[in-house]
Amino acid sequence: MRRWAVASMVAVGVMLAGWMARAETLVADLSSHLIAITTGFTGTEVVLFGAVEQPGDIAVVVTGPRADVVVRRKARTVGIWLNRDSLAFQQVPGFYMLATNRPLDRLLPEPVLERHEIGLNNMALVPSHKATLERPGAEIAEYREALIRNKQKLELYPTALGQVAFLGQHLFRTNVYFPANVPTGVYTVSVYLIRDGDVVSAQTTPLVVSKVGFSAEIFEFAQRQSLVYGLAAVMGAITAGWLAGAVFRRV
Amino acid sequence: MQVYLPIAEMTVNAVLVLAMGGLVGFLSGLFGVGGGFLMTPLLIFIGVPPAVAVGTQANQLVAASVSGVLAHWRRQNVDVKMGVVMMIGGNVGTALGVWLFGILQDLGQIDVVISLFYVVILGSVGGLMLVESARALWRVRRAGPSRRKLHQHIWIHGLPFKMRFPRSKLYVSALAPLGIGVVGGVLVAIMGIGGGFLLVPAMIYLLGMPTALVAGTSLFQIIFTTATATLLQAATNHTVDVLLALLLLVGGVIGAQFGTRVSSRLRGEWVRLLLALVVVAVAGKLAVDMILTPDDLYSITTREPS
Numbered sequence: 209m210r211r212w213a214v215a216s217m218v219a220v221g222v223m224l225a226g227w228m229a230r231a232e233t234l235v236a237d238l239s240s241h242l243i244a245i246t247t248g249f250t251g252t253e254v255v256l257f258g259a260v261e262q263p264g265d266i267a268v269v270v271t272g273p274r275a276d277v278v279v280r281r282k283a284r285t286v287g288i289w290l291n292r293d294s295l296a297f298q299q300v301p302g303f304y305m306l307a308t309n310r311p312l313d314r315l316l317p318e319p320v321l322e323r324h325e326i327g328l329n330n331m332a333l334v335p336s337h338k339a340t341l342e343r344p345g346a347e348i349a350e351y352r353e354a355l356i357r358n359k360q361k362l363e364l365y366p367t368a369l370g371q372v373a374f375l376g377q378h379l380f381r382t383n384v385y386f387p388a389n390v391p392t393g394v395y396t397v398s399v400y401l402i403r404d405g406d407v408v409s410a411q412t413t414p415l416v417v418s419k420v421g422f423s424a425e426i427f428e429f430a431q432r433q434s435l436v437y438g439l440a441a442v443m444g445a446i447t448a449g450w451l452a453g454a455v456f457r458r459v
Numbered sequence: 460m461q462v463y464l465p466i467a468e469m470t471v472n473a474v475l476v477l478a479m480g481g482l483v484g485f486l487s488g489l490f491g492v493g494g495g496f497l498m499t500p501l502l503i504f505i506g507v508p509p510a511v512a513v514g515t516q517a518n519q520l521v522a523a524s525v526s527g528v529l530a531h532w533r534r535q536n537v538d539v540k541m542g543v544v545m546m547i548g549g550n551v552g553t554a555l556g557v558w559l560f561g562i563l564q565d566l567g568q569i570d571v572v573i574s575l576f577y578v579v580i581l582g583s584v585g586g587l588m589l590v591e592s593a594r595a596l597w598r599v600r601r602a603g604p605s606r607r608k609l610h611q612h613i614w615i616h617g618l619p620f621k622m623r624f625p626r627s628k629l630y631v632s633a634l635a636p637l638g639i640g641v642v643g644g645v646l647v648a649i650m651g652i653g654g655g656f657l658l659v660p661a662m663i664y665l666l667g668m669p670t671a672l673v674a675g676t677s678l679f680q681i682i683f684t685t686a687t688a689t690l691l692q693a694a695t696n697h698t699v700d701v702l703l704a705l706l707l708l709v710g711g712v713i714g715a716q717f718g719t720r721v722s723s724r725l726r727g728e729w730v731r732l733l734l735a736l737v738v739v740a741v742a743g744k745l746a747v748d749m750i751l752t753p754d755d756l757y758s759i760t761t762r763e764p765s
Contacts, residue, residue, distance in 0.1 A: 247702075249463045250470050276762040280567050283756075288575075288749040291567045291758070302761070354757030361755075388463070388470035391761075423465035423702075430466055430697055438693030441518050441701050442686045445708070449525025452712040456526075 232409035233261040236268075236399040241413070243386055244420040251388045254415070256307075257381040258399060265309055265402040266372045266380050267316075267326055270415070272303025272364070273393025279351045279358075295343070295351040296336045302391035304331060304359070307370025307382040317405055324400060324407055328356055328365060363387040392417050466700035467511045473706060475505070480710020487523070487711070488718020489725075490734040491674060493681065495520055495652030496581060498707065499573075500741060507703070509570055513560070513651035514698030517688035519707045520653045524681045526712065531675025538626040538672050542679040544633055545640035545658075549684035552644020557691040560648055564696070567760065571749065576650050578746045584656055585738030592731035615665055627668045635666055640680065647688045653681040656738070 236258025243252055256268055277300040283292040308315055312327055322330045333352050335343075359365040364387070372382040384397075394416055401409040419427050430437045462473040479501050487494030495516050502512035531537055563569040618632030639661045646654040658677040662668045668676070693699040722730060 245463060247463050248461060250461045278567065278760045278762060280758050280760070281756055282753060282758070284752075288571070289753055289756075290571055294567060296762075300761075351757070354755070355759055357755065358757065358759040388461075389468065391468075419465065423463050426465040426701060430693065430699070434694045434697055435690070437701075438690040438699060441693060441699050441704065442521055442689050444701065445518050445521035445689070445704065446525050446682075446686075448705075448708055448712075449522035449527075450529070452522070452708075453526035453529035456712070456716050 232401055233259075234399065234401040234409040234411050235259055236397075236411055236413065238397060238413060238415060241415055243390070243415070243417040245390075245392065245418065245423060246421045247423050249388060249423075251390075252386050254384045254386065255381060256384060256397060256399070257379070258411075259378050260380070260401055260409075261378070262403070263377045264408065265315055266374075266382075267400040267402060268305075268307040268370065268372060268382055268384075269324075269326060269398045269400070270303065270305040270384050271301045271396050271398070272391055272417075273395065274299040274301055275391075276300065277355060279355050281351070281354070295348065297352075297355060298334045298336060300333060300355065301331070302364065302393065303386070303395065304328065304365045305370060305384055307372050307384070309372040309374055309380065312369070316402060316407070320406055324410075326400070362389060364389070364391075386417065390417050392419055462702065462706070464507075464700050464703050466515075466698065467507050467703060469506060471505065471507075471703075476703065476706040477710040479505075480707040481714035482710075483707075484711035484714025485718040485721075486714075486737065488715035488720075489722045490718075490730060490737075491722070492734065493520055493523055493527075493653035493655045494711070496577070496650070496656065496738065497741060499651040500577065500745065502703075503573075508698075509573055510560070510564060510692075510696055510698040511700055511703070513573070513649070514689070514692035514696060515700045515703045515707070516651035517647060517685045517692060518699050518701065518704040519711065520647075520651075520685040521682060521689060522704075522708050523711060523715075524653060524678045524685065526715075528675060528678040528682060531678060534675075536672050536675035537679045538624060538668070538676045539679070541624050541627055541629075541636055541666075541668070541672075542676045544622070544636045545643070545676075545680040546683040548637035548640025549644040549647070549680055550640075550687045552641035552646075553648050553684050553687045554644075554691060555641070556645040556648025557688065557695060559645075560692075561696060573650060574745050574749050576646070578742050578749065580646070580650075580657065581738050581742035582746070584660070585735050585742055587660075588731060588735035589739055592728050592735055595728045596732065613665075627666075627672055629667065631666060636662075639665065640684075643677075643680065644684045644687075647681075647684045648691070653678075653685060655681060656734075 236256060239255040276296055276298050278294050278296045280291040280294040282289045306327055321327055325331050335348055356365060360367050370382055372380050374380045394414055397413045397415050399411045400407045460473045461470050463470050483494040483498045486497060499512050499516050503509050560569065563572050615635050618634045620633045621630055622633040623630050639658060643654040643658050646652055655677050659673050662673045662677060663670060689699055
């Protein structure tokens with residue numbers, strides 16, 4: 209571990225020296241910085257494009273808003289399956305996607321991937337403090353796997369590695385797909401420029417996923433004035449029921 | 460046509476939800492029950508979070524019971540006094556149920572409790588109905604209907620705080636309708652059903668109410684318990700999706716009209732037998748799901764950032 213830390217420190221030093229010698233220019237941007245969830249939202253695709261001055265490899269990581277996640281494990285109890293055990297993870301990204309222009313193992317050595325949290329296996333998932341002391345590592349790993357598996361099932365952690373395509377030596381692009389159930393909030397899109405087994409430059413761009421229009425208004429109403437919203441829902445239902453009864457009385 | 464539900468935070472096919480509303484509406488028109496016991500499992504099945512399914516269902520049932528009670532009201536088949544006493548119990552039960560719902564949700568046990576309630580209550584009521592209707596059909600074939608005893612004295616009649624209910628021609632303890640109301644209210648909050656299929660037999664067999672008044676009075680009471688449930692779920696758990704409720708309502712109203720028409724062509728015993736079969740099937744499906752080993756033993760819940 210320590211040796212790696214020293215090595216990486218040296219690497220950072222070398223990188224900084226290189227940086228000063230010739231600035232690694234990397235520019236990237238998104239086709240849209242706002243994903244609007246409207247009433248007809250069924251998922252959407254955002255194009256990320258960019259350019260590099262000197263040829264190199266590119267990795268793109270899209271991370272969704274973070275929230276605590278509880279993973280529960282079922283066990284058979286008196287014949288039925290009940291949630292018996294659970295483990296909470298802190299600050300889990302609501303969305304995680306990785307796109308690269310070549311397979312991960314040919315891109316960067318493990319420690320560098322870990323340092324930059326590139327790839328689902330290297331994503332930092334921190335269990336709550338108590339759990340780390342009390343539970344064996346294998347068990348935590350199992351919960352971690354289950355968390356990722358469930359997120360993948362929801363399409364929030366795409367299983368397939370995204371493709372970064374180079375157009376010539378300098379221009380690159382990739383498509384990021386957001387399914388209909390994307391969590392709302394601020395996303396970070398990180399672009400890494402990679403050369404000789406290390407990250408030589410990086411750029412981060414924000415992306416906002418937000419409910420807009422009718423669905424946003426309903427959501428805001430329900431959250432901010434929940435009692436009034438409830439009253440409105442009841443009044444609406446009474447009116448609708450009354451109307452239905454009156455209309456169909458004639459038919 | 461895809462529609463994004465703002466509270467459930469998911470996209471559903473509007474046509475599918477309308478069709479589900481229509482189907483359940485048809486069955487509720489056919490059987491004269493609210494149909495909530497079918498809708499909640501269906502909603503959960505298409506991926507609506509259980510909490511949202513239950514909260515929204517309560518809202519939809521307000522409308523369904525208002526339109527249902529109108530017909531009974533015109534024929535004066537509602538015992539308002541009895542309904543009000545049941546409603547008081549119902550609101551207590553609903554508040555209790557919503558509170559329990561919140562606790563169970565935090566514990567991560569709400570799904571299994573909803574399933575258990577369904578299996579136990581639907582299973583037993585459905586089973587009893589199945590036996591009763593099969594027996595009735597058998598009896599009709601063999602001989603004419605036997606005469607029932609006019610008044611049976613059971614433990615209910617020993618309770619204190621007796622009250623007169625002129626419309627039902629009853630003199631019973633207020634605790635009995637109050638207690639039935641409480642049970643109904645808990646069911647509204649936890650199962651997202653009106654509880655008609657449990658209230659109706661309880662009112663007939665436990666209270667001894669005239670059959671003609673039972674449906675109208677239980678619907679009258681359900682309006683208030685479901686309204687309270689909607690309010691509380693919206694205020695505490697934020698789980699009422701008005702857009703989903705609207706879709707269910709439109710489908711339900713149309714379906715119910717067809718159901719009522721078909722119902723008038725069928726004999727009562729057959730209708731009850733069919734209903735019993737549907738109820739038992741739903742309970743059986745849920746029981747099997749609880750017993751079979753799930754595909755993934757693990758599940759995840761995202762905590763709302765507070």
